[in-house]
Amino acid sequence: MALFHTTHQAATILTRCLPAVSSQLLFHRGYRPEVLKRGIEKNKQKKKPLHRVVEEMLGLEPAIEQPPRVELPNNHPQYSNRVDFGPENPHYHDDVAYLFTHDVSLQEGVKQxxxxxxxxxxGNGQMPNQIQDLTTSLEIPDMDEKVEQSIRQCRQYDxxxxxxxxxxxxxxxxMALIRLCxxxxxxxxxILSRAQAPNYYVSASWTRENNVIQVRGRPGMLMTSKNPLQPLAGLDEIQQTSDHTLETFYPLAPTIDLRTxxxxxxxxxxxxFHDGYPFPHAHTxxxxxxxxxxxxxxxxxxxxxxxxxxxxxxxKLQYGTExxxxxxxxxxxxxxxxxxxxxxxxxxxxxxxxxxxDGLKNMVWLDADSALYQDMYPPLLKIRRTKGNRKTDRRYIRPLVRRDPELGCRELDVDVFRKFLACYLNGAVN
Structure with a gap:
């Protein structure tokens, strides 16, 4: 076994045997400053790009001046713009507001x-009369075949x-059904006077029995148009809504599931969308x-x-908050x-x-849960278990759809697509 009598001898042999040794490895107790400096300079030379080495050998000025190094603040950017939720915030209120976002679930469902x-x-679970009339009058050539091809494209070849x-x-x-429409x-x-806005943001606020209700979030894709949709009910039908009594959930508060x-x-x-957007009216x-x-x-x-x-x-943007x-x-x-x-x-x-x-009520038509076809392979649940945990957390369960080349659209209901087509063409058909 070789013995080193001095630290200088050990450092010299180490730098000869390991020329690419990191400068941090040389920072060890016992090495002289000149040895450490020599190792650091050697590593700096190895890290220089080729064009910088050539410029230094020929005595040329750098072609591109390096910008001065800016010292970053000693905090993570994730926490640099934190919002103060205390009384110091200028938008702080003593009264609570109830928020509905895209990840809030109403336990009472539609009634709530x-x-x-x-x-x-x-409508008793049906679409408005104007939309139902469109479902019977609109037609696409070879509609059944094109709808089935679209489903196969999304489920087999995507x-x-x-x-x-x-x-x-x-x-x-x-998106495939929109292309058919x-x-x-x-x-x-x-139809050409429309635009699609994926992942758009919306915010609306109102007061409901002295409770401030606000809806915020990014629910999905919004199709906008240049012209607004026409009313679905006449004046007489609107006046009749004043006699309707809203269903309550006593002793539960209707705001029980909302965030505060x-x-x-x-x-x-x-x-x-800001002012000047060419398609300002919400369509679908x-x-x-x-x-x-x-x-x-x-x-x-x-x-x-x-x-x-x-x-x-x-x-509210058109008529104000009154x-x-x-x-x-x-x-x-x-x-x-x-x-x-x-x-x-x-x-x-x-x-x-x-x-x-009291007074007039707004109107909602809901045609719910219409199956386009009978799913041959129901959604599967793929479970991903965490390390060292036998129980599976719910957030690790992902619904999946099986891809199969032999897929057949059993009991394809084209009338469901007709409803989709009628909603898409609402406002475009005179």
Missing amino acids: ALWLTKSKLM TVNKFISMKRYSFTTT SLLGPQYSD CYVYKDNYNFPG LFMYGEYDERQAEKINARGIMFAFANALCRA EMDLPTPFVTQCVVTNGVNFSYIHVQLNTLQLDSS
Whole structure:
């Protein structure tokens, strides 16, 4: 075994044997400063790019001057712009506000959403009469074959994986059906006066029996148009809603499932687009995601809340925050789907007097849970277990759709797509 009599001898042999040794390895107790400096300079030379070495050998000036190094603050950017939720915040209120976001579930479902929006359920589970008339009059050549091809495209050829996430499958199915509807563009030119806004943001606020209610979030994809949708009910039918009594949940409060917040802006209404946007009117909101039959009621209630928010924020931006009955109602639509089941929601905003339960009511039509076809392979649950934990947390369960080349659309119901087509062409057909 070789013995080193001095630290200088050991450092010299070490730098010869390991020329690429890190400078941090040389910082050891016992090495002389000149040895450490020599090792650091050697490592700096090895890390220099080739063009810098050539410039130094020829005595040339650097072609590009290096910008001065800026010292970053000693805090993580994630926490540099934290919002103060205490009384020091200028938007702090003593009264609490109840928030509904895209990840809040109403346990009472549609009935709770109707109370929060002061709405009456119309149509006995059917779409409005104008939309039903469109379902019987609209036709696409070879509709059955094209709908089946679209489903096969999304379920078989969208990916080579054995399973497809339900969220991705519902999104691709929605976009495929929208492309089918756009085939009627040469016949109805108003379709070209629309735009799609994926992942848009909406915010609406109102007062309901002295409770501040606010809807915020990014629910899905919104299709906007240059012209607003026409009212779905006449004046006589609107006046008849004043006799309707809203269902309550005593002893439970209707705001029991909403989040609470003390920092908020009063009467803040933002439709998702700034002034000057060429397609300012909300047409149809497409909400796609992963859910099953047990969650369908809550998802439909979520669609009602966000469709109502789309109409309310635009009405308040036009008429102000004063409580009044609207001279012209605002109409919005919503399509909720998981790729197989479809729910069609129509909301007509008749009044801004939402604090009291008396007077005119808003209107909601709900055609819920219409199956486009019978799913041959039900959604599977893929479980991912955490390390060292035998129990599986619920957030590790992912609904999946099986991909199979031999898939057949059993009991394909084209009438469900006709409803989709009627919602899409609403406002474009004279």
